[in-house]
Amino acid sequence: xxxxxxxxxxxxxxxxxxxxxxxxxxxxxxxxxxxxxxxxxxxxxxxxxxxxxxxxxxxxxxxxxxxxxxxxxxxxxxxxxxxxxxxxxxxxxxxxxxxxxxxxxxxxxxxxxxxxxxxxxxxxxxxxxxxxxxxxxxxxxxxxxxxxxxxxxxxxxxxxxxxxxxxxxxxxxxxxxxxxxxxxxxxxxxxxxxxxxxxxxxxxxxxxxxxxxxxxxxxxxxxxxxxxxxxxxxxxxxxxxxxxxxxxxxxxxxxx
Amino acid sequence: xxxxxxxxxxxxxxxxxxxxxxxxxxxxxxxxxxxxxxxxxxxxxxxxxxxxxxxxxxxxxxxxxxxxxxxxxxxxxxxxxxxxxxxxxxxxxxxxxxxxxxxxxxxxxxxxxxxxxxxxxxxxxxxxxxxxxxxxxxxxxxxxxxxxxxxxxxxxxxxxxxxxxxxxxxxxxxxxxxxxxxxxxxxxxxxxxxxxxxxxxxxxxxxxxxxxxxxxxxxxxxxxxxxxxxxxxxxxxxxxxxxxxxxxxxxxxxxxxxxxxxxxxxxxxxxxxxxxxxxxxxxxxxx
Numbered sequence: 413x414x415x416x417x418x419x420x421x422x423x424x425x426x427x428x429x430x431x432x433x434x435x436x437x438x439x440x441x442x443x444x445x446x447x448x449x450x451x452x453x454x455x456x457x458x459x460x461x462x463x464x465x466x467x468x469x470x471x472x473x474x475x476x477x478x479x480x481x482x483x484x485x486x487x488x489x490x491x492x493x494x495x496x497x498x499x500x501x502x503x504x505x506x507x508x509x510x511x512x513x514x515x516x517x518x519x520x521x522x523x524x525x526x527x528x529x530x531x532x533x534x535x536x537x538x539x540x541x542x543x544x545x546x547x548x549x550x551x552x553x554x555x556x557x558x559x560x561x562x563x564x565x566x567x568x569x570x571x572x573x574x575x576x577x578x579x580x581x582x583x584x585x586x587x588x589x590x591x592x593x594x595x596x597x598x599x600x601x602x603x604x605x606x607x608x609x610x611x612x613x614x615x616x617x618x619x620x621x622x623x624x625x626x627x628x629x630x631x632x633x634x635x636x637x638x639x640x641x642x643x644x645x646x647x648x649x650x651x652x653x654x655x656x657x658x659x660x661x662x663x664x665x666x667x668x
Numbered sequence: 669x670x671x672x673x674x675x676x677x678x679x680x681x682x683x684x685x686x687x688x689x690x691x692x693x694x695x696x697x698x699x700x701x702x703x704x705x706x707x708x709x710x711x712x713x714x715x716x717x718x719x720x721x722x723x724x725x726x727x728x729x730x731x732x733x734x735x736x737x738x739x740x741x742x743x744x745x746x747x748x749x750x751x752x753x754x755x756x757x758x759x760x761x762x763x764x765x766x767x768x769x770x771x772x773x774x775x776x777x778x779x780x781x782x783x784x785x786x787x788x789x790x791x792x793x794x795x796x797x798x799x800x801x802x803x804x805x806x807x808x809x810x811x812x813x814x815x816x817x818x819x820x821x822x823x824x825x826x827x828x829x830x831x832x833x834x835x836x837x838x839x840x841x842x843x844x845x846x847x848x849x850x851x852x853x854x855x856x857x858x859x860x861x862x863x864x865x866x867x868x869x870x871x872x873x874x875x876x877x878x879x880x881x882x883x884x885x886x887x888x889x890x891x892x893x894x895x896x897x898x899x900x901x902x903x904x905x906x907x908x909x910x911x912x913x914x915x916x917x918x919x920x921x922x923x924x925x926x927x928x929x930x931x932x933x934x935x936x937x938x939x940x941x942x943x944x945x946x947x948x949x950x951x952x953x954x955x
Contacts, residue, residue, distance in 0.1 A: 622917025629782055630781050641920055
């Protein structure tokens with residue numbers, strides 16, 4: 413990993429502190445623990461680094477537990493010749509998996525839908541008017557898939573965009589929540605995603621307190637959605653602080 | 669969509685703000701819905717749904733297949749949507765492809781539920797014939813004939829109607845066979861099985877224009893939207909899927925408000941659709 417000197421960040425653990433909410437899971441559900449021994453409302457430790465790829469305009473590497481992704485941003489550069497004139501910029505996203513990313517072989521069309529979801533999550537936050545006639549390419553590579561891949565990808569991509577100096581309204585943070593039985597668990601790992609009853613993925617702009625993308629599958633009751641949304645918003649704002657710290661560190665390191 | 673002038677844009681936005689839309693509807697009123705079933709002879713089930721100027725056809729085809737090794741106890745369902753350029757010139761080439769895959773993904777999310785199968789509109793286990801060996805593969809194809817906004821809701825309704833119309837032949841499996849052998853099956857051409865579609869959710873898209881949101885937006889209104897949230901709700905009032913379109917951000921409280929409005933709207937829409945579908949089925953049997 414070609415990290416900038418001094419840019420190595422220590423591992424953070426976004427603890428959801430000060431939580432005086434009613435417990436959403438009954439005592440009867442507590443006889444099992446999560447595969448990695450975390451609490452239900454505890455995120456995996458996040459390691460974020462900018463400047464992972466030296467040839468790109470901006471790049472970032474993120475490691476959330478076993479999920480490891482690398483995102484590089486190229487541009488703004490000239491749009492393809494076939495494209496017509498546009499007075500706002502274009503965004504092109506591409507997600508790919510390494511062949512050794514997951515244990516199952518021959519994954520389906522997941523990557524194409526991930527690409528479009530990444531695009532949807534990012535397009536609202538980038539100030540496209542700042543680079544007319546040109547395209548920004550976001551290439552994301554999942555080195556190891558360990559659950560909540562998409563949310564890690566989105567957070568990492570926004571960090572890479574910030575590193576590339578693309579104008580944005582705010583950083584984008586994404587967090588997923590899984591619902592198994594009556595319990596909600598934040599930042600699920602692959603095993604949990606495999607047996608979940610419902611999944612909830614939210615991307616938001618933490619400083620503006622706006623949701624840019626939200627997808628829900630499975631069966632959810634309204635109180636569960638409320639609870640999941642609160643959990644995500646809380647985790648998103650904490651992740652946002654970590655990302656901001658990471659960016660500050662990398663700029664102060666390059667200033668020296 | 670042909671560009672619309674600034675004056676028209678203000679007219680649309682102003683109308684929505686005053687709860688009187690350009691075609692005289694209120695913000696939460698639907699255009700007339702027309703349902704017809706059994707429109708395609710070669711499919712196991714089919715339906716055509718018209719909502720105002722939007723016209724879509726959904727067909728369900730069933731084929732004998734093999735369950736995937738990851739889920740040996742379940743059948744398979746695939747959703748494909750085709751936005752043909754005949755409906756609108758912009759659907760030609762990549763524009764249509766992108767929209768098609770977006771719609772198919774959203775429908776899949778709404779119909780198939782979570783990984784464990786909770787909240788699924790189609791019970792995948794009911795498609796199983798012999799565990800790990802034989803199952804039904806359902807191919808759900810949607811075709812957009814004419815597009816005047818609100819495609820996702822129309823497709824959702826058409827798929828619900830098509831599934832109600834679907835009859836799958838009963839299959840008998842010969843009981844005696846070795847474990848590694850492909851079992852012999854006998855497809856009956858007299859006995860048919862029907863789906864229980866009461867759990868299939870309906871999709872309501874709330875389109876946000878200005879500070880208000882509307883149901884069943886026309887293409888003109890959709891061109892003025894800042895974002896749209898599609899929510900699928902099943903009969904018991906649980907949320908089975910949610911997708912957001914459009915780049916601009918929404919306040920969390922607005923989304924929660926939208927969800928409660930969608931639940932309220934679905935109750936009447938679900939009843940209306942159910943009666944329309946059964947009326948269409950009755951009409952088909954008569955003819």
